Amino acid sequence: MNQVTATGLRLRLLVSGRRYSAAHYVSRGVLYGTLTFLSVIFLIPLFWMVTSALKPQPQLFVWPPVWIPTPPQWQNFGEALTLFPFGMYIANTLYISIPAVAGTVLSSSFTAYGFSRIDWPGRDKVFTIVLSTLMLPFAVTMIPLYLVWRNIGLIGIETPLRGFGPLILPMFLGGGAFNIFLCRQFFMTIPQELSEAARMDGCSELRIYWQIILPLARPVLATISLFTFLGTWNDFLGPLIYLNSIEQFTVSIGLRQFQFEHGGRYDYMMAASTLTTLPIIALFFFAQRTFIQGITLTGIKA
Amino acid sequence: MIMSRVQRQKLKWGLVFISPWLAGFIILTLYPMGASLYYSFTDYDVLRPPVWVGVQNYTVFLTQDNLAFTAISNTLFYAVFSVPLGIVVAVALALLLNARVKGLAVFRSIFFIPSIVPVVASAVLWVWLFSTRNGLINLGLQAVGLPKVAWLSDPAWTKPALIIMSLWSVGGSVVIYLAGLQDIPQPLYEAAMIDGANTWQQITRITLPLLTPQIFFQLVLGLIGAFQVFVQAFILGAIGGGALGMGSEAGPANSLLFYSLYLYLNAFRFFRMGYASAMAWLLFLITLALTLVVLRSSRQWVHYGGA
Numbered sequence: 001m002n003q004v005t006a007t008g009l010r011l012r013l014l015v016s017g018r019r020y021s022a023a024h025y026v027s028r029g030v031l032y033g034t035l036t037f038l039s040v041i042f043l044i045p046l047f048w049m050v051t052s053a054l055k056p057q058p059q060l061f062v063w064p065p066v067w068i069p070t071p072p073q074w075q076n077f078g079e080a081l082t083l084f085p086f087g088m089y090i091a092n093t094l095y096i097s098i099p100a101v102a103g104t105v106l107s108s109s110f111t112a113y114g115f116s117r118i119d120w121p122g123r124d125k126v127f128t129i130v131l132s133t134l135m136l137p138f139a140v141t142m143i144p145l146y147l148v149w150r151n152i153g154l155i156g157i158e159t160p161l162r163g164f165g166p167l168i169l170p171m172f173l174g175g176g177a178f179n180i181f182l183c184r185q186f187f188m189t190i191p192q193e194l195s196e197a198a199r200m201d202g203c204s205e206l207r208i209y210w211q212i213i214l215p216l217a218r219p220v221l222a223t224i225s226l227f228t229f230l231g232t233w234n235d236f237l238g239p240l241i242y243l244n245s246i247e248q249f250t251v252s253i254g255l256r257q258f259q260f261e262h263g264g265r266y267d268y269m270m271a272a273s274t275l276t277t278l279p280i281i282a283l284f285f286f287a288q289r290t291f292i293q294g295i296t297l298t299g300i301k302a
Numbered sequence: 303m304i305m306s307r308v309q310r311q312k313l314k315w316g317l318v319f320i321s322p323w324l325a326g327f328i329i330l331t332l333y334p335m336g337a338s339l340y341y342s343f344t345d346y347d348v349l350r351p352p353v354w355v356g357v358q359n360y361t362v363f364l365t366q367d368n369l370a371f372t373a374i375s376n377t378l379f380y381a382v383f384s385v386p387l388g389i390v391v392a393v394a395l396a397l398l399l400n401a402r403v404k405g406l407a408v409f410r411s412i413f414f415i416p417s418i419v420p421v422v423a424s425a426v427l428w429v430w431l432f433s434t435r436n437g438l439i440n441l442g443l444q445a446v447g448l449p450k451v452a453w454l455s456d457p458a459w460t461k462p463a464l465i466i467m468s469l470w471s472v473g474g475s476v477v478i479y480l481a482g483l484q485d486i487p488q489p490l491y492e493a494a495m496i497d498g499a500n501t502w503q504q505i506t507r508i509t510l511p512l513l514t515p516q517i518f519f520q521l522v523l524g525l526i527g528a529f530q531v532f533v534q535a536f537i538l539g540a541i542g543g544g545a546l547g548m549g550s551e552a553g554p555a556n557s558l559l560f561y562s563l564y565l566y567l568n569a570f571r572f573f574r575m576g577y578a579s580a581m582a583w584l585l586f587l588i589t590l591a592l593t594l595v596v597l598r599s600s601r602q603w604v605h606y607g608g609a
Contacts, residue, residue, distance in 0.1 A: 119312060
């Protein structure tokens with residue numbers, strides 16, 4: 001009886017589906033129309049950034065607006081680069097981000113191993129402390145931290161690590177609660193038998209971590225590396241507090257400095273913004289899957 | 303407590319492995335928390351040692367500082383509009399993308415990319431888009447016969463400008479919602495169709511309720527983020543020129559003086575470290591209270607689908 005009703009319903013659905021097929025095409029058309037319209041809206045700012053960077057100055061300020069600059073002023077980039085020491089800013093940013101990524105990956109995975117692969121008394125209670133630090137705004141620790149780094153003598157370009165210490169060293173001390181959490185989640189899905197077997201063979205915990213767990217954790221480590229790199233590229237408040245000479249500036253804070261000095265030259269401003277944005281967009285096309293998976297995995301926007 | 307040899311071994315190795323975090327926790331979290339709590343009860347300008355003043359910083363901030371009131375109301379205004387609007391826009395985009403669209407990856411990338419544009423670059427770009435005389439947005443308004451808006455120099459429009467800018471970078475949430483939508487079991491929709499539910503009913507009765515865990519998570523993160531918004535104000539505010547004095551970033555008539563910005567200016571421009579520390583602790587308390595309220599309310603509206 002049930003079988004019959006279900007089949008009948010399915011049949012009716014099929015028929016009704018066919019009867020509404022004209023409406024179906026209309027609704028599909030509306031859907032694609034809306035999506036295309038919204039896509040254009042989302043793309044226009046970026047498009048405007050690039051075309052503005054390529055415009056001869058008068059074309060920036062005319063009505064109707066010029067969409068494609070004629071002729072494109074590629075030399076705007078060259079001229080902007082003489083005022084905007086992008087190479088130096090990139091070098092500084094990499095000076096911070098490479099050790100920061102290494103430190104974060106190593107120390108968050110090392111710590112997470114202790115919170116997932118070894119069963120010691122009190123482990124989970126301590127882990128709730130790790131998680132609770134996520135709630136703490138940076139503002140609470142910002143002032144004493146600044147004073148600590150200053151008193152140790154790690155602020156200023158003439159200090160060890162060229163004054164980048166405050167932005168690099170913390171990454172080696174745990175690598176951030178959120179990254180520890182991500183690694184731990186991943187490590188817990190690796191069967192415990194793998195570790196047991198290795199221990200039977202006389203493998204030390206350090207070797208299990210380094211030779212068995214880390215290689216398996218490559219996907220989550222890639223995610224963490226990517227987001228740590230983005231974090232240092234985008235970070236503004238940290239460099240603003242800790243870096244005090246232009247020779248130390250990162251890309252983000254250098255761009256702000258450029259705006260401060262040449263804010264009226266929109267062609268140069270947009271050229272500099274394009275240069276700052278381009279590496280990130282290139283990285284997106286290069287590592288698209290890691291991006292999307294990372295965001296879904298972490299539930300956090302970049 | 304007596305532990306077996308094996309247990310002691312485990313404890314030893316556990317502590318070895320968490321030692322980097324433990325050191326960081328003590329040096330980078332615990333000590334600074336204690337220190338800033340102490341500073342918050344002092345008058346401290348870095349040059350001279352802190353002087354104990356009791357709860358004065360807190361009472362002055364909460365009852366006598368006009369800029370504190372400005373900073374709190376600006377921040378609330380921004381949070382109240384940008385967070386819910388961001389959720390609505392992101393969920394709507396995710397719903398559109400979830401309608402079995404061809405070229406999904408392309409559309410998703412288009413919505414996502416603005417969210418990874420470095421925040422300073424994006425702020426600088428929007429300064430140009432919002433330019434009163436020649437900005438693209440005003441050119442657009444002009445084209446449809448609307449009057450120009452002094453986005454960054456009229457105190458009434460600076461925060462709406464910032465909110466519009468924040469909507470441009472909702473792409474990260476779109477990806478999260480889309481993943482949530484794709485987890486909703488298909489048979490639910492089939493059953494609803496058999497019962498004669500139309501698309502709208504399916505969205506309001508099935509899709510949205512089952513998306514509430516993600517919405518809840520984004521709401522909490524969004525509120526915390528809104529209370530700490532800083533860079534955008536710092537860049538956009540510098541354009542309109544602030545009333546706070548030389549080199550201020552607070553926007554026209556302090557209309558972009560957000561909580562975190564005011565805290566930063568107090569600490570690193572006016573060197574009122576004690577006052578800024580008190581502000582930081584109040585921010586922490588506000589964030590905690592807000593999270594608890596949302597968490598409490600979530601029992602009424604968040605549905606955790608269980609197997």
